[in-house]
Amino acid sequence: MKTLISFDVDMTLLDHATYKIPDSAMEAIEALRKNHFIVLATGRDMDTYYSRQYRDQIQADAIIHSNGTKITVGDQVLYESVLPRELLERVLHFADEHDLAIGMTSGDDDYYIHPEHVTEHDIRRWGESGRQYKDPWKLLDMKVRTLAYIGVPEGAKLLEQEFPELKCPLFAGLEGADVIAKESSKANGLKILCEYFHIPVSETYAFGDSMNDLEILQEAGTGIAMGNAVPKLKEVADYVTDRIDENGIYNACKHFRLI
Secondary structure (H helix, E strand, O other): OEEEEEEEEEEEEOOOOOOOOOHHHHHHHHHHHHOEEEEOOOOOOOOOOOOOHHHHHHOOOOOEEEHOOEEOOOOOOEEEEEHHHHHOOOOOOHHHHHOOOEEEOOOOOOEOOOOHHHHHHHHHHHHHOOOEEEEEHHHHHHOOOOOEEEEHHHHHHHHHHHHOOOEEOEOOOOEEEEEEEEOOHHHHHHHHHHHHHHHHHHOEEEOOOOOHHHHHHOOEEEEEEOOOOOOHHHHOOOOOOHHHHHHHHHHHHHHHOOO
């Protein structure tokens, strides 16, 4: 029987030092594909401009997008949830008043309150910023499943204090956080896909590195934290592999005799 193996993208599959997927990780995925379902489980919407190249490179059997708020198998959308307009409006006003960069990417465009902070972040990381900013208040008339906050961890804590219906798991680099409904998670997406593929959750494996991977590593039959993962994730993982730049995915797959 095929099992299901899920991978976070950023700093699990995608090395931010090079913005490439290590050759060893791709070798593991190609070997896994023969006997397992490959799933991407990420905070990204993998259909956006910034993510499509990695989606097409991996060619996963299914994708848990945006922290479990969109689940797709090929072109089929199995599940989707959106933030209530009233809540979204309150969050945007709060961000505007407190100088917080909050928004999202849709297609090729970016909709951010205080986009200047996003640009500063991009320049620090990549030396440039080529985003196409649009009016962030247009978000109120769009389907918004999850938001991104760009900034220091204190801003994420401030959001969680003001909006108890939301959670803001920090990015691994601590330069921002996902902003999602408290009930949403990659773990929910895993359960939906297990039902779709008729696979017991106990037979699944999940790889991750940051706090938005916490629930899925706990839910999966075997939760694997990268060597570069945040300490709390390593504490709940069943196994800690090597760092992303030390063939962590490949080595874990060999350890568990998946390849």
